[in-house]
Amino acid sequence: MEEQEVKKPVQIEPIEWESANFETHRRGWSWYLIVAIVLLLVLIYTIYIGRWLLVGVVVMVGVALYLSGRMSPEKVSCRIDNDGMTIGNRTFVYDQLKTFWISKSKEATKLNIISIQRFMPVISLGITDELGERIRGALGNRLPESKNQQEDLIDRINRFLKI
Numbered sequence: 001m002e003e004q005e006v007k008k009p010v011q012i013e014p015i016e017w018e019s020a021n022f023e024t025h026r027r028g029w030s031w032y033l034i035v036a037i038v039l040l041l042v043l044i045y046t047i048y049i050g051r052w053l054l055v056g057v058v059v060m061v062g063v064a065l066y067l068s069g070r071m072s073p074e075k076v077s078c079r080i081d082n083d084g085m086t087i088g089n090r091t092f093v094y095d096q097l098k099t100f101w102i103s104k105s106k107e108a109t110k111l112n113i114i115s116i117q118r119f120m121p122v123i124s125l126g127i128t129d130e131l132g133e134r135i136r137g138a139l140g141n142r143l144p145e146s147k148n149q150q151e152d153l154i155d156r157i158n159r160f161l162k163i
Contacts, residue, residue: 010141014081015134019125020073021088023108027069035065078125080138085113087123094142101146102132111135114146 039062046054076088084093098114109132113123127135136145 012080012082012138012141014079015131015138016077016079017127017131018075019078019127021076022073023124023126024073032069036062039065080135087125097143099144099146100139102127102136104129112146 039058043055043058043062046058077086078088079086084091085097086092092113092115096116098116100111100113103110103112108126109129111125111127111132113125115123139145
């Protein structure tokens with residue numbers, strides 16, 4: 001009877017970097033003008049048809065867009081090591097992560113990670129091109145790399161709308 005050799009996971013040299021906790025977009029005065037006109041037209045229409053709950057929702061959307069435009073991103077520390085991945089004060093062991101991929105757009109290179117948690121969105125972290133290859137090598141030993149290789153749909157919509 002042959003004994004099966006148990007493979008030990010490859011040791012990962014810790015990789016550390018900082019990333020913004022969310023992406024910002026440059027919005028000119030024309031963007032604000034267009035959004036204000038659209039919200040005002042929707043508000044007038046909802047008042048006209050007497051949908052008072054919808055009036056409240058439109059006002060809340062306007063306030064949320066205004067407040068989100070005034071926020072500035074904070075830097076969070078990110079680390080990949082033998083135990084898993086740490087983003088800010090949250091640690092994910094490899095068993096909590098499903099897959100990863102690195103996407104490149106005109107604006108940035110991002111590490112995208114999908115968790116096994118059901119309603120958790122895709123985690124997108126800004127990285128440099130040089131760091132991307134090191135991360136691919138480290139995570140590739142522990143997680144499958146997705147064939148997707150594209151920016152997440154929600155991220156593309158947000159970038160298009162500059163939200």
